[in-house]
Amino acid sequence: MACTRCPLYETRHHVVFGVGPEHSEVMFIGEGPGEQEDLKGEPFVGRAGQFLDEMLYIIGLSRKNCYIANIVKCRPPGNRDPLNVERDACSDWLRSQIRLISPKLIVCLGRIAAMEFIDPEFRISRQHGSWVEIDGIWRTALYHPSALLRDPTKRPETFRDLISLKQMVLEHCPNTILEG
Numbered sequence: 001m002a003c004t005r006c007p008l009y010e011t012r013h014h015v016v017f018g019v020g021p022e023h024s025e026v027m028f029i030g031e032g033p034g035e036q037e038d039l040k041g042e043p044f045v046g047r048a049g050q051f052l053d054e055m056l057y058i059i060g061l062s063r064k065n066c067y068i069a070n071i072v073k074c075r076p077p078g079n080r081d082p083l084n085v086e087r088d089a090c091s092d093w094l095r096s097q098i099r100l101i102s103p104k105l106i107v108c109l110g111r112i113a114a115m116e117f118i119d120p121e122f123r124i125s126r127q128h129g130s131w132v133e134i135d136g137i138w139r140t141a142l143y144h145p146s147a148l149l150r151d152p153t154k155r156p157e158t159f160r161d162l163i164s165l166k167q168m169v170l171e172h173c174p175n176t177i178l179e180g
């Protein structure tokens with residue numbers, strides 16, 4: 001993939017497309033690659049990614065039974081939030097990914113993804129962990145793993161959100177074998 005639709009291509013090392021089985025029933029969507037992801041070409045492989053792996057492990061998910069992608073596929077310099085023009089330029093890629101993967105559940109990681117996929121007015125501190133069905137896909141948002149690293153007091157709420165996610169997987173994802 002040699003996309004040049006937005007200026008992020010000038011500073012990226014790798015396009016970070018996504019990881020996971022192509023027919024995953026659960027899809028996680030973050031914001032955009034950080035430094036490690038840009039260097040390795042895989043989403044969530046830095047510190048936040050290790051924390052995400054731990055969150056998944058708690059409920060029997062892993063990179064083998066869910067799909068992980070980002071709103072933008074190239075690293076915004078200095079890890080700033082992706083700009084609207086960058087998100088707009090990238091949105092066709094993610095929408096095609098969602099169409100092909102056809103997940104039953106979308107889990108937004110953080111406010112930026114939740115504003116894109118659940119509600120432009122989404123308030124992460126009030127609405128994390130709530131579920132809504134849009135276009136036949138159940139959607140929720142968790143605090144971004146980076147926020148949980150910065151502020152451990154949010155972790156108990158996230159633990160409850162993960163238990164609710166596990167329940168939704170058991171109800172809606174017959175082909176997802178939870179590990180452990």
Ligand code: URA
Nearest residue numbers: 030031032033043044
């Ligand atoms: N944060 C994100 O939102 N995505 C990544 O891939 C890494 C860190």
